[in-house]
Amino acid sequence: MxxxxxxxxxxxxxxxxxxxxxxxxxxxxxxxxxxxxxxxxxxxxxxxxxxxxxxxxxxxxxxxxxxxxxxxxxxxxxxxxxxxxxxxxxxxxxxxxxxxxxxxxxxxxxxxxxxxxxLKVESLDAALAARVTYHDACGALRECGIKEGPRRLLSMVRGLELVEMQEAQTCCGFGGTFAVKFEPISVGMAQTKAESALETGARYIVSTDVSCMMHLQAYIDKQQYPLQTIHIADLLAKALFAQA
CATH class of the missing domain: 3.40.50 (Rossmann fold)
Incomplete structure (x- = not known):
């Protein structure tokens, strides 16, 4: 164990x-x-x-x-x-x-x-019918070198379609105090990310970090885009345990 x-x-x-x-x-x-x-x-x-x-x-x-x-x-x-x-x-x-x-x-x-x-997970008994796109959070991608792993996990979910957006590796604009000190730039970066995700026709933007998700969801809600951000743990749980 x-x-x-x-x-x-x-x-x-x-x-x-x-x-x-x-x-x-x-x-x-x-x-x-x-x-x-x-x-x-x-x-x-x-x-x-x-x-x-x-x-x-x-x-x-x-x-x-x-x-x-x-x-x-x-x-x-x-x-x-x-x-x-x-x-x-x-x-x-x-x-x-x-x-x-x-x-x-x-x-x-x-x-x-x-x-x-x-854990070397190679398969998951999980299913979810949804189109998703993936956001590479800065800390995960640039400091931890995490890129292929989350995508590999998503590929294990039956019925899930992963569509890459053009701006997948672009910062969402949050950056903690950056979003407070440089609000117009931060909002502009969120716009770029959200519109890139929208172009894929995805239902969900998936990522490893809820701070990015929070920032993007606020912009998405304001624009009333048909998108929902979700942490990958929440999406995998939804797929594994048949959550509504």
């Missing part, structure tokens, strides 16, 4: 808890024993990106101590996973936490990455 610790990022915890629950259902369905440390909080990425490096390090230090078991750590977020992988080494270089930092990074996986690279 593979032991798994859940890392539930802030956006999932506060706004999309069903995504975390669906990830648990899938992991257990695939034979994992799932653990959740309720003391966990944030990885520190928002503070770090805003320039508050000391505060970010304090939060990151807690993150390291919260995940002190020798189990895999799985997160429904390429953004948070990518941040830990790309920023923690420098933050904890030549510190008392350096060894724990290395261990945590070695155990940490984004959800789809864990399914394809660790």
């Amino acid at each position: 593979i032991q798994v610790q859940l890392f539930i990022p802030c956006f999932v915890d506060q706004l999309y808890p069903e995504t975390g629950m669906n990830m648990v259902r899938i992991l257990e369905h695939l034979g994992c024993v799932v653990h959740y440390n309720a003391r966990q909080t944030c990885c520190g990425q928002p503070a770090y990106n805003a320039g508050y490096t000391d505060e970010a390090k304090n939060v990151a230090r807690k993150f390291l101590h919260d995940f002190d078991q020798d189990f895999y750590i799985v997160a429904p977020s390429g953004s948070c996973t990518g941040y830990v992988r790309s920023s923690f080494d420098e933050m904890f270089a030549d510190s008392a936490e350096q060894k724990q930092c290395k261990k945590v990074k070695g155990y940490l996986y984004e959800f789809t990455e864990f399914l394809t690279d660790v």
Whole structure:
């Protein structure tokens, strides 16, 4: 039995808890024993990106101590996973936490990455009749190198048609505080992404990160486009467990 610790990022915890629950259902369905440390909080990425490096390090230090078991750590977020992988080494270089930092990074996986690279999932008894398109979230694609894995998982769902959009690898425009500080640019980027998805005739825009989905869904709703964003864990759960 593979032991798994859940890392539930802030956006999932506060706004999309069903995504975390669906990830648990899938992991257990695939034979994992799932653990959740309720003391966990944030990885520190928002503070770090805003320039508050000391505060970010304090939060990151807690993150390291919260995940002190020798189990895999799985997160429904390429953004948070990518941040830990790309920023923690420098933050904890030549510190008392350096060894724990290395261990945590070695155990940490984004959800789809864990399914394809660790569990080696090659088939799913799943079905969903829908046309979808895939959004490559920046953290997943650029920091974690996740590209083919999610598409491979989607290809395992009977009845699902994946149609690539032209702007699949283009940023959605969220970027945390970027969307607040540079709102017109952020909205323009969301427009580019949403219109590219619309051209495919897809019902769903699928991705690894709910922050991207939240940003795009707000634009989609305002324009009243016939599109729905969905995290890949939610879509796979819908397909696996025949959710309405």
